[in-house]
Amino acid sequence: MEGCPRNICPKLLDLIPQGREWYHEENNNTDQEKKLELRLGPPGGYEEDRSAKKNTETRNNNIMKEQTEISSPSKNHLSPCNKANVSHISQKRTAPGPVVGWPPVRSFRKNLASTSSSKLGNESSHVSHINKNGDGVTQVEPKREGMFVKINMDSVPIGRKIDLNAYNSYEQLSFAVDKLFRGLLAAQRDTSSGEREEKPIIGLLDGKGEFTLTYEDNEGDKMLVGDVPWQMFISSVKRLRVIKSSEISSALRFGCRRR
């Protein structure tokens, strides 16, 4: 039987490889003591054979703690390189914390209880990840890096997504929008000469260009981009839309904002 490889520090994975030895030590407990041991799992005592088995969740520190607290007093708080004190974990009642990708059911098969689950494209499941918290709590949280919002442009059927965290100012954003849509816009407007003129998309923020950049905020209101400080914008924007400047009502254009 293979021992623990010498060149890696045994981690939580290595709870049990040498487990057999100390399991036999445990067997020196009297039956009396065994019965008194607190364990997780249904009564019946059929855990003896397998209770020495590993829990290979590297991320479920939390579970270790829970089980060690409930199990018999000889258990210690689990520390990575301390094989000797590996807890006598009962495997029958498996950990309450969720494990990534288990049971192996695709995301659209979860949440069947809610009849009107609104999954907006790939925003929910695509960005869920295990969060390696220090306290070992296994959570599935949306990633914080990369803030992707949808952006559509009038007369361009293909929408895109844009990562707002990649920019620090409205100017950078405006530049990015131009880069994103310039080619697509030109393709939509095939001139009769057959040659695509790629005109830069400018004046998105000042109302002077052919197009203007607008956004929808977290309250559903449609706003012109550029009024509020950048950070405030970032915190409230939900999606972007590039519309024809001619479509904007004069009220908005001349400085009457809704807020």
Added chain:
Amino acid sequence: MAEEDLSEMAKDVELHLKLDPPLSANNKPSRSFKTSSSSSPPPCDTSHVLENVLENVLKFLESRRDRNAVSLVCRSWYRVEAQTRSEVFIGNCYSLSPARLARRFTRVRSLFLKGKPRFADFNLMPPDWGARFAPWVAVTAKAYPWLEKVTLKRMFVTDDDLALLAASFPGFKELVLLCCEGFGTSGVAVVANKCRQLKVLDLIESEVTDDEVDWISCFPEGETHLESLSFDCVESPINFKALERLVVRSPFLKKLRTNRFVSLEELHRLMVRAPQLTSLGTGSFSSSTENAGQGEQEPDYASAFRACRSLVCLSGFRELAAEYLPAISPVCANLTSINFSYANISPDVFRPIIRNCHNVRVFWALDSICDEGLQAVAATCKELRELRIFPFDPSEDSEGPVSGLGLQAISEGCRKLESILYFCQRMTNVAVTAMSENCPQLTVFRLCIMGRHRPDHVTGKPMDDGFGAIVKNCKKLTRLAVSGLLTDKAFSLIGEYGKLIRTLSVAFAGDSDMGLRYILEGCPKLEKLEIRDSPFGDAGLRSGMHRYNDMRFVWMSSCRLSRGSCSDIARALPSVVVEVFGSDDDDVDVDEDNADYVEILYMYRSLDGPRKDAPKFVTIL
């Protein structure tokens, strides 16, 4: 159908081409090396005639495995086979480059590409890992202007890719996207609009971004060629009036799978206009709230079903209003395929329905039908070939309405069973063994006991004996997924008796490296191995050194691997690409203790070496 993919045979061909070809019938060296054609080929040029004959004969050969064998005979046969192969299957998009595909096969009409490994479906793989369709569409756009069919599974497809596809292939007929992502309704709209010969547009279990585009209206006016339209995975409303008009002008439409935004009333309107349908995805199967309580006459759903005399496949039922389910009764006797896996149907509602479904061969459902429901299936569905039972509540602590009782009942009633996927909370060796004895035709056995490391709940023993019985008795088994408490003994049995197993899925099982060794030293036909959270380490991995060149891929996550051994494999096997990464896309782990630990290993054979599009978080050793 054989799963051997292009790369394996291509590799063999590369080797074989170094050998001399056999002599021709006249006992002269074959002249098939001459690629230049002389202006007047001598009429008694045997090889030339043979090539023509061969070409005409090979046109009838469809099986991938046969064609791969043919291509190994000699250079001439290789060339002719390459020119006549019209359907190409690539099981791992990274096993070769698009350029290589285009060089070898010149007249491809149909392409099937698979991308990410299956565990990516369960969030085990960080996003942006790869499997992009873009390089493939770019190359095939130039190489195969007459491409008609593209099927993609677990690929990353963008709207731009779809636009390029639509623009590049004037005769394009069939697009099937299985478990794909990266695109939205905009891309779908472009395909609908520009592919004028489109017969099949199937979006199946894919993530489709809502770009707020009315893509249904983008189909061109006039009669369409549509035979199949599936969009049940699209999670955004559609323009129903446009759909209705589309259905009316699609006389060849046989398969229509609507999404949950189509109400029962709307479904009725569609069925009335398309009674020729053979496959129907019923959408929400509940009444839209507008009509409820208005006192209007409810449409006669049962008679709409009755009118669909050719209907053999039913799915959908996304928001099932159970009181309407009996409406399908008129077609039950004809149904060969039923998918109830989105509907929380209780046994009481289920039993009267299934009682009439004598011809069902494929049945998918939620475990809400309970063991009772499975017993009803066993009593009626004697022709059942494929069963899938999904959990309504996919957590480890849920009640578990199905168990060994249901499994055993199925095994006793459905003797022709070939494929089963069964989620449950608890299981017994007795039930699994019963299935192994009653269903000798099983080729796919996938049991998922949702509680990790759970033993036989009656005896408390590991599930070794049950799975052992499966591999011993089901001699045709090609795919196996194990779960529950398993010791190395289970793997020793799998290795010894699993002679035909090509795909093996392991999670939270085994005791030691021996488990992995048993598999790698046994299971002679193993091609795809996916393992998670099991105590298999470097020694186990090394024991398979002799095999990895002959396998499509190996996935091991949260096991006990160290970088050193993975590097050794990479060094020893240059035609295997060894990728190592973590489960989130952080850059290389800064934690020094963990620097050597490999969280995810994904390795696969490849003809063209490491890929160039690997993201930063992936290390290719």
